[in-house]
Amino acid sequence: MKSKMKIIIALVAFYTLTLANAINAQNNPAIVNSSIPIEMLFPQGKSKALILSFDDGNVADRHLVKLMNDYGLVGTFHLNSNKLGTKDYLTKEEIKSLYKGHEVSGHTSNHPSLTTLSKIDVIYEVLEDRKELERLVDYPVRGMSYPFGNTNDLVIEAISGLGIEYARTVGDTYNFGMPIDFLKWQPTIHLFGKTNYIPNDTANDSRELAQFYQLTNDFLKANSLSLFYVWGHSWEYEGPGNKWAEVEKFFKMVSKNPDICYITQLGLTDYINAYKNLKFSVDKSMVTNLSSIDVFVKIGGKAYTIEAGSTKQLN
Numbered sequence: 001m002k003s004k005m006k007i008i009i010a011l012v013a014f015y016t017l018t019l020a021n022a023i024n025a026q027n028n029p030a031i032v033n034s035s036i037p038i039e040m041l042f043p044q045g046k047s048k049a050l051i052l053s054f055d056d057g058n059v060a061d062r063h064l065v066k067l068m069n070d071y072g073l074v075g076t077f078h079l080n081s082n083k084l085g086t087k088d089y090l091t092k093e094e095i096k097s098l099y100k101g102h103e104v105s106g107h108t109s110n111h112p113s114l115t116t117l118s119k120i121d122v123i124y125e126v127l128e129d130r131k132e133l134e135r136l137v138d139y140p141v142r143g144m145s146y147p148f149g150n151t152n153d154l155v156i157e158a159i160s161g162l163g164i165e166y167a168r169t170v171g172d173t174y175n176f177g178m179p180i181d182f183l184k185w186q187p188t189i190h191l192f193g194k195t196n197y198i199p200n201d202t203a204n205d206s207r208e209l210a211q212f213y214q215l216t217n218d219f220l221k222a223n224s225l226s227l228f229y230v231w232g233h234s235w236e237y238e239g240p241g242n243k244w245a246e247v248e249k250f251f252k253m254v255s256k257n258p259d260i261c262y263i264t265q266l267g268l269t270d271y272i273n274a275y276k277n278l279k280f281s282v283d284k285s286m287v288t289n290l291s292s293i294d295v296f297v298k299i300g301g302k303a304y305t306i307e308a309g310s311t312k313q314l315n
């Protein structure tokens with residue numbers, strides 16, 4: 001009887017210990033730590049990023065780029081190569097020097113609505129534009145924006161495999177989220193665009209401006225990871241109801257802010273891809289960055305820089 005009791009006690013003690021070890025193992029981050037959150041930060045470890053993106057390559061880009069340069073802002077400019085040199089468009093000769101320090105990107109050769117074209121014509125419009133812009137700027141052009149913002153699954157299928165790594169729509173989100181799909185990239189807001197569509201509607205004008213500045217202030221005050229993607233056309237700020245003073249006011253509001261990373265659309269695309277391609281060890285105590293870009297992350301609430309091409313021990 002006594003020996004049976006001893007065996008039972010021994011068994012209970014054994015299973016209790018085993019169970020305790022199992023629970024301990026689960027709670028020990030060195031053994032299982034899939035619950036440790038990993039968050040992306042923007043380049044230089046910043047929590048905010050600003051993309052300024054303008055379409056069409058109108059001559060008014062000369063004034064726009066000068067303003068951006070004055071305020072230390074960087075932009076992405078989507079151009080129709082076959083329109084360059086025609087009335088109201090920039091010349092091919094000035095593209096490289098005008099957009100120095102900014103990104104030149106595609107917008108198709110002739111600005112058709114891609115959803116109305118056959119697959120082969122979509123491919124032609126996108127590839128010809130890439131090829132000619134690359135000849136003008138001397139670097140690979142790897143992104144675009146859709147003319148009129150128009151796209152669908154057939155267009156996306158046609159441009160996949162043409163070396164286009166991101167493509168922007170005009171479906172404003174009015175939020176600061178990260179792109180969900182690079183080929184259906186939705187911006188945050190149109191820079192004073194709608195005001196020009198209803199030129200005599202002053203109430204609408206002030207509503208649009210109020211919404212724009214509200215969003216800008218929300219971005220400046222934001223505490224969490226925030227991407228403010230602003231797009232437009234320089235020609236919208238010309239003519240009657242001239243908006244250049246408003247454009248400059250906005251540039252002043254967002255410029256020279258140490259919390260903001262000023263980046264091109266391609267720059268952010270490459271950065272997000274580098275982040276997504278980080279290689280973590282199973283227990284998340286080490287990480288390798290295979291890219292040529294320094295990646296900034298927060299792991300378990302602590303900020304780290306994972307230098308380009310390095311393996312880092314995390315502690």
Ligand SMILES: [Zn+2]
Nearest residue numbers: 055056147148
């Ligand atoms: Zn356009």
